[in-house]
Amino acid sequence: PYDVLVIGGGPAGASAAIYAARKGIRTGIVTERFGGQVLDTLSIENFISVKHTEGPKLVASLEEHVKEYDIDVMNLQRSSSLKKKDLFELTLENGAVLNSKTIILATGARWRNVGVPGEQEFKNKGVAYCPHCDGPLFEGKDVAVIGGGNSGIEAAIDLAGVVRHVTVLEYNQELKADDVLQKRLNSLANVTVLTNAQTTEITGTDNVNGITYKERHTGMEKHIDLQGVFVQIGLVPNTEWLDGKVECNHIGEVIVDKHGATNVPGLFAAGDCTDGPYNQIIISMGSGANASLGAFDYLIRN
């Protein structure tokens, strides 16, 4: 069996695995996609000590660092269930079963869906989630961004440089994004902000041709013709597969203590899948290191 089996190969998982392997204990990583969300990130300017890098470049360095150690990396493998007997028993989607004394959950998060008609139907046909990835596809076109938090406003600023016009739709009366982002947004000529706007449908035929929303203060339904919709209403933790076997908060984030420990002895968690308040690369890496040291502490005591 493994001493530490890490599930997820984003910054949290990579960091947890390196910290474990440096203790000379048997370490593995099972991950659906090594690199995680960082693979979808273009420009990174807040990974302290590195002034500027790009997602795929950082993932390559992560991979190189992991490869320096005796870590079994099982990439392109999705975990489907976890049981605790004497050891933890992790079942993969391909049917394989792995045993480990401790587990570190580092399965991260994914884009939250808005859940209106047209969203599923037009995914990749005008409905997008990653402005860095898909923004250039809408060059010279009109798009909407759903969501007025930091990610929505960052997306709108980013897209405004590429597309013809951006309409931001925010459900609440005010944008929630940081002031500095709002100021930047307001300085852009090709952006319109609609608050109190509840998206009700993404319309189209073969591809997206518009968005329908309800003006919440008047109750009136309105429609805008456009070719793209970026959904930016936050992230959902990748924890459903745990099937309620680990204590989570109301939005499905795994609850951890200061040592990264969950309510199940020997089961630790780190990064965006946990109830930590901020989701960032540097924080995920710190959280992975923390959970790994927590797991090591657990191993020497049990």
Ligand code: FAD
């Ligand atoms: P993730 O990166 O989400 O990695 C989770 C890993 O778990 C993935 O490898 C995934 O494949 C795997 N996984 C999930 N479910 C399973 C399963 N069932 N079985 C096996 N494996 C599984 N942060 C910054 O600090 N600076 C930035 O500039 C920045 N820009 C961003 C831009 C974008 C577009 C996005 C999406 C995020 C950005 N972030 C940024 C946030 C940052 O990427 C995340 O906080 C960080 O990647 C979280 O790391 P993580 O390891 O917890 O999770």
